[in-house]
Amino acid sequence: MDQKAREKSGRQKLMESIIEAGSKAFSPDVPETSRAQATRDFDDLIERTKTLNVLGALNILVRPGHVPPWLRTRLMEKLTLVPLRPDGVRATLEFVFSVHPSSTVRVSEAAVPQKRGANITHEALTIASNLLSVPPASVTPETWYSAISPQLLVLLDGGEGPELVKAASYVIGFGILGRKTSGAPGTAGWKYFAEPMLNYIKPPPGFSNEVGTEPDEIVDLSKQRILVQHNELVTALRRLHSLVASHPNPGLCKRLLAPLILPLWALASWPEAQPAAAEPVCSSALELLKTYLMLTPSPELVLVLAQNLGYIGGHNKRTPEWVYKVARDGQVQIVDARPRLTNKSDRACRFTLENIDRKTTKLLDLITSTLSDADISTSFLELLKRWLASNHNPKRSGIIVKQGNDKEEDPVAKLTEVKTLQAMMERFPEKLATQPKHILDLVSQILAGPGDSPDGDDEVIGVALSLLNMVVTVPGFQKARVEPVVLALIESSLDKLSKGSTDLSRTANNLRLLLLYRDEIDGDSSTATTTLPTDRQVEDRKTYALAISYITQPDSPAPVRSEGLNLIATLITSHSPVLDIPGILVLLSSLISDADEYIYLRIIKLYALLANKHPRSVTRELTDHFVDAKEMHPLDARLRFGEALLQVIQRLGETFTGDLATEVGNALLSVAGRRGRRPKTEAKRLREQRLQEQRNREAAEAWGGEVPDMSDPMTEEERVRNELLERIVEGWDESKRGMEDVRVRASALSVLGAAIEVNVAGLGQRLVTNAVDLCVAVLQLEREVEKGILRRAAVLFVMSFVRALEEARQKGRALGSGFGKEAQEDVMRTLRYVAETDNDGLVVQHAKDVVESLENWQVVKLLPAESSQQSALGEGLTKLAGLEVDPERSAALQEASLPRPKIEEVE
Structure with a gap:
């Protein structure tokens, strides 16, 4: 308890010290004579404090209401400059990943910040990328990127774990090199992130690498000057491979690798590479070259490689400025070739017939595996x-x-x-x-x-x-x-x-x-000629086979898999007849569980594209996977199927009706209800629980008592918050009692709410009534803290229902069902009670908003439909309480509507 109190008082003292020092430095009441020294003291306090402590303290102080506005501006400036510290990038990533709500997904991890990249979600990664990618207004891009570049490039080396490699790749690829202002050649982002990798693989003209050279070192002019050491070449290749393999953007991959085709070919086909260079140099170069060939399978590229089988370096083919060379220990270096240009015998040995035959075989192996x-x-x-x-x-x-x-x-x-x-x-x-x-x-x-x-x-x-x-x-x-x-x-x-x-x-x-x-x-071919495929079918089949190979190959890097999905999207958009729809659906359902966000987000878009032409097959396939009656999919996969089903229903629009809408609606209702049973998941959870208890007993025996807590000490406030988080996360997983997971139930209600807004008439009166009753029951009966997300979904469903009714009223559309006065009172009474007593702030706010919307709707529905209003306004006002506002127009309308008098001549 004393330790926790000390931690709490330590953070509180730090914030008090920052406020005190900042007030002395920036308060309008401080005289100018003492402001300069106070500013230096404030800067010194921030600089000597540990980076994570500064982030935690400043993140609290910059919130509205904690400090005066004049001090908040200064603190915000200091907070934005934290990445410029030597460990600022890593600390920023750790801080965002540890405090972002989406990064905590398991009970065992709810209270412990993940410092090695575990549970890095796409949402948290996007926030971290925005913080690191764009320099603040007070810093130039040159200063900003030159400071954060070494820190991010080190993370690409993989020493801090594969998750942080992906995080660094996302920041560099999407945030910096993916922007035109910072990722185009000539910009500061390209200079400090792309060139440090590219220049150490293919040195530009006039390249000079003086790192490691002593001022008084004697230079032997008779030897070739080393431009790039072996370890520098290996580091550049490793970082480039990490960035390309972890980043799913084919365009960025092409921009980075296009200038390196011949250098990568020279390294990948190095004759008789020794172990010192085979794995770190040759294998990495070969993987990069394969990736580029898969993304740009052009005959011109094969022609370039065939013409340059003997390439060993330089920009000028006949007189290279530099060449790759193997040192005595088998390591590959880049050396200055100009002192050796007069040695014709050394140049001639590069192009022996034996080397040409060997490299020709490697070229055929390369194009066979990629094209x-x-x-x-x-x-x-x-x-x-x-x-x-x-x-x-x-x-x-x-x-x-x-x-x-x-x-x-x-x-x-x-x-x-x-x-x-x-x-x-x-x-x-x-x-x-x-x-x-x-x-x-x-x-x-x-x-x-x-x-x-x-x-x-x-x-x-x-x-x-x-x-x-x-x-x-x-x-x-x-x-x-x-x-x-x-x-x-x-x-x-x-x-x-x-x-x-x-x-x-x-x-x-x-x-x-x-x-x-x-x-x-081959016998009679008269029947075969009538069924010959067209040229387009032949090309589409080749494209389809290529896309499947790109996606299903286990060693395909991220950009290649992304390109395969793009090829399938192209075939879907062009309505190609060669597509095997059942096979495509099976493939997409197997890929949606992929841990890579970029992959499953593209899968969801492909489902939406397929729904344009095959709505029933796609919708039923997604519904079956989301319901998961056979309990085959994990939780994340089911939630992704629900997201895909949501987008498909929204794309179908008013065509989502009839038996299909009823079938999907009933399935969603069954998932959202409380009676769902999952015995297989319950049995699996019990097995995992027994296994965890056995591990805990073994750990306790090894320690001779209770296992000590190795995590960082927490304050009392943090402990209470984390205990609440653990309770909520544990309550979400109802599988231990054989019931449906709360998150899946909330997802089902959200999808059903979207279906109501899309076409409430298509779902039918009975289904809509049951859905409203279910939401009322959830709000009345399931009041636990961990059921907050479910109650939010229930309240928002009511809002969606009211919106659908109002839209139908405005369009003058008969729904065949209504929202009677008794039902309105029941829903209003429940929502008012929830708005006053619920323990979830979002549920309370949502309930208040829906109550206000319902009250407004009750008033608005007394007015005539919008279509009739528009027609009346379009015709213009003619009478007002017996007063003719426009007599001429009134007479014209009467003449148009009433039969005109006839004058007849009577004898």
């Missing part, structure tokens, strides 16, 4: 066209391939392209044939040349015949899918070649016969 078959085929065609352009003779007019430029070609690059082409044809011919149309177009152009081919064209024709054989022999090939013009051109060219005297004549003749009788080999 789809269609992307591989497209990349192959681009390489082939480039090779044909380099071998093209101007006299031939058959090959329609344009050369991009007339610059002098690098012979090594040309050799690597040929090696890559050859390796791709040998390794996966079936992948290259996934785009037969493009290949056959190219083959027809090659073979359409004159019969007397000049010297050197046999190699080109041989490649064309190999490609034709590869396409024709693929199972499922059908001549009917080939354009008649292209097919006729190929057949005539083969017939012409088969009559020649070259070595290719026999091959051409065999292909001519194979093409002639190809359809007969």
Whole structure:
């Protein structure tokens, strides 16, 4: 007790000292002669106090009413500058995560601040990111980001736990680099967060790293100057990988990795990497390169890698300013290459045939693991066209391939392209044939040349015949899918070649016969041709397969999984017929339990998109998972299903009616009621409780008595507050008594309230009446402290019901059910009682608001409907108590409404 009293008095004394020092420094009554010294004393008090203590004290003092306004402004300024301290970023994160209500989710953690990142929720992370991302007005961006950058980058190293890695990635990725004002190249945010990683992987021109150099150190000019040490390169790669893998933004990933493609390739394909560099350097670079290839599967990128198989560093390919080099201990460094430019023998050894073969194999492994078959085929065609352009003779007019430029070609690059082409044809011919149309177009152009081919064209024709054989022999090939013009051109060219005297004549003749009788080999294909998929279906199937692979691969980083979800969203938006709706629903239901907020928030949006075209399937699927009759889902997953169901119902709008609305409404009522039983969950809870009791007994035996409390000492006020939190959180989990969790019941009432507002008529009179009765019963009977969130949901449901009635009245819509006088009095009496006696402040405030709204509605409903008012106002006032306000218009209206008099001539 003495310790707690000392803690309480310590915090109170600190706040009193801050108020006293601040009053002496900033009070308007203090003379100017003593203000300067008092200001220095105040600053010294803040600086010498521990960061967490300063945060706790200032957070209380800046609340309205605690200190005068002139002092509150100064304290707020000091509070915003806390992250500039050496430990300010970490302390700010700890403070936000420990005090934010959403961060406490378990009883054992309710009273203990989580200093290693446990239970970091999305809401708390957003607040922390806002505090750290935007510099205050009193500090320049240069000063702010230069101070917090080292602290956040250290968290990316992973030494403080994986949760803080995600927290730092969120702050850097979303808060700083995700903003145009701080994340664009040239801004302070980019300078202090992106460049420290990028520059140590790919040094810019004029890069100088003087860290660790002594002033009197002797520099040996005969040796290469080390620009980046091994440990600096490893740190940069590790931090970049942590940021990319933890951040789900594909756009930021592309911006960070696009300048590093060739350096990452050089490190990922390092020949015979020793253990010192294999894991920290080569593996990290390979993972980053794979991530970028998955996000940007372009043929141009494969072409760049094929042309630069032997890249080892620098910005200039022929005369690199710096290169990657392995030290004697196997560590990779970046060294200045300029002193070694005259050593031709050393440069020549970089491009041996053995190295080219080895790197070609690694390139094929890379594209096989990251690109789809269609992307591989497209990349192959681009390489082939480039090779044909380099071998093209101007006299031939058959090959329609344009050369991009007339610059002098690098012979090594040309050799690597040929090696890559050859390796791709040998390794996966079936992948290259996934785009037969493009290949056959190219083959027809090659073979359409004159019969007397000049010297050197046999190699080109041989490649064309190999490609034709590869396409024709693929199972499922059908001549009917080939354009008649292209097919006729190929057949005539083969017939012409088969009559020649070259070595290719026999091959051409065999292909001519194979093409002639190809359809007969697979039997009658007349039925198959009628069910051939369209080009769009083929592309959509490839996109769907790629998206599923991105999502389901266990080692897919966050941006790749996010890109997979984006691909599925694209297919849903375009109403692609290749989508397997039951399969998509199963996939989404399995992913919604993901701990990553970015993933399950996207899943919820995908449910809403699917509901546009498949409302019944999606709504029933979400309802079944939310009810969870088989008790298969954890609490978090059920709440997320409820959130998804809420968005789907809101998107359906007035179409949410009929049997579907009744079915969903009854299911939500059953969950929100008190009679839900969950025996499996109760049994599981009892097993966990027995296991925890056994652990406590073992711990007590090990300590020889009661286990001591290792947490920080608390004040009496904190102890009472935490005991209340423990009681509330423990009361939420009703599974120990086999009942439904209070949080799920509150969620069900919230979703039902949204359905009432969307289309009260679609739910039916009986269901709405039962729902109102349930809310009244909750407010009358379930008065416990831990049931506060349930009573809030019940009060807000009544508000939603009143809004729905008023909207229907304004639109002149008949609901088939009403809110009778007796029911109104019952609800009003209950709400007034709750507003006076409830122990939850939010429930009291909500009840008062609803009572006021009900009273106003009772008055407003006596007026005519809005539609009739608008029509009357639109026609204008014509009479007022017998007085003609507009006689001309009144007469006109009477003439229009009454039959006009007729004058008849009577004989």
